[in-house]
Amino acid sequence: xxxxxxxxxxxxxxxxxxxxxxxxxxxxxxxxxxxxxxxxxxxxxxxxxxxxxxxxxxxxxxxxxxxxxxxxxxxxxxxxxxxxxxxxxxxxxxxxxxxxxxxxxxxxxxxxxxxxxxxxxxxxxxxxxxxxxxxxxxxxxxxxxxxxxxxxxxxxxxxxxxxxxxxxxxxxxxxxxxxxxxxxxxxxxxxxxxxxxxxxxxxxxxxxxxxxxxxxxxxxxxxxxxxxxxxxxxxxxxxxxxxxxxxxxxxxxxxxxxxxxxxxxxxxxxxxxxxxxxxxxxxxxxxxxxxxxxxxxxxxxxxxxxxxxxxxxxxxxxxxxxxxxxxxxxxxxxxxxxxxxxxxxxxxxxxxxxxxxxxxxxxxxxxxxxxxxxxxxxxxxxxxxxxxxxxxxxxxxxxxxxxxxxxxxxxxxxx
Amino acid sequence: xxxxxxxxxxxxxxxxxxxxxxxxxxxxxxxxxxxxxxxxxxxxxxxxxxxxxxxxxxxxxxxxxxxxxxxxxxxxxxxxxxxxxxxxxxxxxxxxxxxxxxxxxxxxxxxxxxxxxxxxxxxxxxxxxxxxxxxxxxxxxxxxxxxxxxxxxxxxxxxxxxxxxxxxxxxxxxxxxxxxxxxxxxxxxxxxxxxxxxxxxxxxxxxxxxxxxxxxxxxxxxxxxxxxxxxxxxxxxxxxxxxxxxxxxxxxxxxxxxxxxxxxxxxxxxxxxxxxxxxxxxxxxxxxxxxxxxxxxxxxxxxxxxxxxxxxxxxxxxxxxxxxxxxxxxxxxxxxxxxxxxxxxxxxxxxxxxxxxxxxxxxxxxxxxxxxxxxxxxxxxxxxxxxxxxxxxxxxxxxxxxxxxxxxxxxxxxx
Numbered sequence: 001x002x003x004x005x006x007x008x009x010x011x012x013x014x015x016x017x018x019x020x021x022x023x024x025x026x027x028x029x030x031x032x033x034x035x036x037x038x039x040x041x042x043x044x045x046x047x048x049x050x051x052x053x054x055x056x057x058x059x060x061x062x063x064x065x066x067x068x069x070x071x072x073x074x075x076x077x078x079x080x081x082x083x084x085x086x087x088x089x090x091x092x093x094x095x096x097x098x099x100x101x102x103x104x105x106x107x108x109x110x111x112x113x114x115x116x117x118x119x120x121x122x123x124x125x126x127x128x129x130x131x132x133x134x135x136x137x138x139x140x141x142x143x144x145x146x147x148x149x150x151x152x153x154x155x156x157x158x159x160x161x162x163x164x165x166x167x168x169x170x171x172x173x174x175x176x177x178x179x180x181x182x183x184x185x186x187x188x189x190x191x192x193x194x195x196x197x198x199x200x201x202x203x204x205x206x207x208x209x210x211x212x213x214x215x216x217x218x219x220x221x222x223x224x225x226x227x228x229x230x231x232x233x234x235x236x237x238x239x240x241x242x243x244x245x246x247x248x249x250x251x252x253x254x255x256x257x258x259x260x261x262x263x264x265x266x267x268x269x270x271x272x273x274x275x276x277x278x279x280x281x282x283x284x285x286x287x288x289x290x291x292x293x294x295x296x297x298x299x300x301x302x303x304x305x306x307x308x309x310x311x312x313x314x315x316x317x318x319x320x321x322x323x324x325x326x327x328x329x330x331x332x333x334x335x336x337x338x339x340x341x342x343x344x345x346x347x348x349x350x351x352x353x354x355x356x357x358x359x360x361x362x363x364x365x366x367x368x369x370x371x372x373x374x375x376x377x378x379x380x381x382x383x384x385x386x387x388x389x390x391x392x393x394x395x396x397x398x399x400x401x402x403x404x405x406x407x408x409x410x411x412x413x414x415x
Numbered sequence: 416x417x418x419x420x421x422x423x424x425x426x427x428x429x430x431x432x433x434x435x436x437x438x439x440x441x442x443x444x445x446x447x448x449x450x451x452x453x454x455x456x457x458x459x460x461x462x463x464x465x466x467x468x469x470x471x472x473x474x475x476x477x478x479x480x481x482x483x484x485x486x487x488x489x490x491x492x493x494x495x496x497x498x499x500x501x502x503x504x505x506x507x508x509x510x511x512x513x514x515x516x517x518x519x520x521x522x523x524x525x526x527x528x529x530x531x532x533x534x535x536x537x538x539x540x541x542x543x544x545x546x547x548x549x550x551x552x553x554x555x556x557x558x559x560x561x562x563x564x565x566x567x568x569x570x571x572x573x574x575x576x577x578x579x580x581x582x583x584x585x586x587x588x589x590x591x592x593x594x595x596x597x598x599x600x601x602x603x604x605x606x607x608x609x610x611x612x613x614x615x616x617x618x619x620x621x622x623x624x625x626x627x628x629x630x631x632x633x634x635x636x637x638x639x640x641x642x643x644x645x646x647x648x649x650x651x652x653x654x655x656x657x658x659x660x661x662x663x664x665x666x667x668x669x670x671x672x673x674x675x676x677x678x679x680x681x682x683x684x685x686x687x688x689x690x691x692x693x694x695x696x697x698x699x700x701x702x703x704x705x706x707x708x709x710x711x712x713x714x715x716x717x718x719x720x721x722x723x724x725x726x727x728x729x730x731x732x733x734x735x736x737x738x739x740x741x742x743x744x745x746x747x748x749x750x751x752x753x754x755x756x757x758x759x760x761x762x763x764x765x766x767x768x769x770x771x772x773x774x775x776x777x778x779x780x781x782x783x784x785x786x787x788x789x790x791x792x793x794x795x796x797x798x799x800x801x802x803x804x805x806x807x808x809x810x811x812x813x814x815x816x817x818x819x820x821x822x823x824x825x826x827x828x829x830x
Contacts, residue, residue: 019770099791101791218633218803242828359819366824366828367827409778410654412781412785414661414665
């Protein structure tokens with residue numbers, strides 16, 4: 001039996017125990033894991049140093065090396081993240097509905113763990129801990145397949161967490177790490193129907209699309225965000241400028257940051273030049289349509305690919321539009337159903353935008369950067385769903401549950 | 416552009432209008448559709464006669480011809496089904512959550528239509544109408560791809576419904592029928608990411624598995640049901656016999672009917688012979704394990720494949736087990752996560768069964784035949800989900816919705 005199938009089978013077997021644990025038992029395990037990450041940080045840092053050394057040898061970019069790198073402070077932050085999950089309510093065992101039918105059948109609908117969750121992600125060791133914490137707290141087993149550039153770090157981290165679990169009521173087999181660096185181990189994972197209940201990809205577009213295109217296990221698509229902000233004819237520049245600047249520059253590498261600015265032609269004539277200057281001061285490279293470049297001659301030229309691109313960087317594409325209809329049409333064509341914003345003082349146009357734009361989160365007069373589990377008040381998230389099935393937007397613990405009908409009878413048969 | 420892509424694109428375009436309709440407008444359209452099916456039944460029956468004639472010519476089995484056949488009474492029943500959907504509450508536009516954040520952002524979570532739903536099904540013209548009614552009532556566009564043996568009937572039915580829609584506020588393009596009989600039209604539909612939001616297969620195992628294995632669009636897996644009933648050592652035969660007989664014989668062709676009976680060895684020694692006799696009187700063929708055949712020598716022999724088979728017929732496999740553990744293990748190995756039952760007067764064992772069995776619906780002392788939208792009190796259903804994502808068990812109108820976060824601000828930016 002392959003490593004992937006064997007570990008998934010162990011995770012499934014462990015899921016039976018996971019389903020019977022109390023909230024206290026799960027929280028205790030998370031606390032033990034958090035403590036162990038701190039206590040055994042030397043082991044983790046040593047492994048991380050090996051990954052970093054190999055990465056440098058192989059010419060990995062500095063930004064990727066930065067995502068991979070751990071230190072005492074980062075490990076402390078990761079452990080703190082686990083402790084925050086302890087404070088979140090247990091999403092399982094909640095009674096959602098209860099009805100007594102005329103024939104006396106009592107039908108109850110409860111939340112239950114999904115079972116076994118597969119996570120496919122890039123070389124970010126923090127995801128190893130976050131995903132494990134969220135899956136275990138929600139009563140699931142988890143099979144992790146992280147980027148091979150972080151393999152030594154992940155092995156060390158999972159080793160530490162396994163030792164912690166072995167001192168808890170949770171079966172250590174509920175947490176599995178695929179160690180094979182071969183791409184075929186991902187392919188195999190994606191087709192483990194019957195062992196995995198869902199796969200959640202976390203990473204860039206190509207990783208996500210590989211999962212979506214090849215999985216036969218149900219997938220929750222996350223993360224790609226070509227987010228727009230539309231400055232309406234009646235936008236208030238006092239609100240518009242900070243919203244645009246914040247959405248673009250506060251953390252450009254994340255999915256809810258702004259990629260394309262749409263501006264009503266009359267508003268653009270009055271205010272685009274000043275806003276562009278401010279963005280430039282923040283180090284943003286602008287790429288505009290022909291009309292924007294008439295108004296702001298120093299702006300670069302946007303190609304069709306720009307409208308489709310999630311830059312994740314200090315680059316912004318800019319398009320001047322004739323009005324709300326053209327803005328909606330542009331978002332329909334190029335949006336990724338993530339987060340979209342209108343800035344306007346005109347209530348009816350705001351309502352039309354909020355109603356007609358198809359996205360996980362739609363905003364009126366606020367930065368798209370708020371699409372986030374913590375900002376929405378839900379706490380840690382496993383990702384931001386950009387599909388419409390099961391969960392949409394920030395996915396916290398409730399997104400890691402399913403439901404089950406439990407029916408009590410006294411001999412009822414169907415007539 | 417292919418027929419499939421063109422029709423899906425029209426459906427997607429129409430979905431924008433669908434999302435803005437009132438409940439009254441949708442209900443009016445359903446009423447017009449129901450009236451038209453009755454008024455134009457002659458057109459439908461004429462087309463149906465062509466399908467039936469071709470089916471007979473091609474040697475189609477009587478049971479399949481029966482599923483395909485329409486008459487005035489059946490059309491009346493189908494139209495009545497549409498009218499029942501009118502009475503169901505509109506699942507869209509419901510406010511699920513509302514929070515005001517410390518920074519003043521008001522975050523609301525609403526139910527919204529999924530968008531465009533693909534339905535892949537067999538040669539059952541009633542599904543054409545049921546699925547259209549449920550999808551349109553929930554504000555979705557729908558792309559239907561029915562079995563080619565019912566093509567003439569489906570064309571006539573959709574023609575009638577289109578004429579009705581053209582007299583309503585709904586865009587007729589919201590309802591699309593793929594007319595190509597080529598298998599490649601299904602393959603194409605399964606990969607229309609960006610145009611379809613979900614595909615729901617309705618039919619037998621091979622149809623469902625084809626969709627699950629080949630779709631890149633998210634799928635809701637439905638319907639396969641290898642359902643078990645376990646007669647515990649402390650089962651009350653006064654309840655057990657009617658429950659087993661009802662679950663097996665009341666309608667053996669459907670997914671929630673009983674396929675495998677598990678019997679505690681002590682209970683079997685006392686009661687299996689009598690129960691087997693009753694089942695035989697109902698025309699049920701029994702296929703048993705070695706132990707069952709010792710107790711009921713006239714029983715046929717069960718092969719390993721029997722435990723995996725959804726007979727959908729008057730056949731029942733029977734296994735004598737040493738107790739609850741072996742019953743749970745058998746269900747874990749061979750169950751399809753649909754509906755499972757324990758018959759016992761022992762409360763703790765009942766609770767353990769209900770908790771540990773992983774299925775959409777688990778029963779204590781009642782027939783598994785109750786897993787059904789109407790029996791659960793939810794009304795018409797689009798199918799019974801046997802997966803854990805998005806919806807589980809009978810899927811009524813709420814399963815055809817997604818959610819959307821609508822955020823109102825006054826210039827908030829993220830710190």
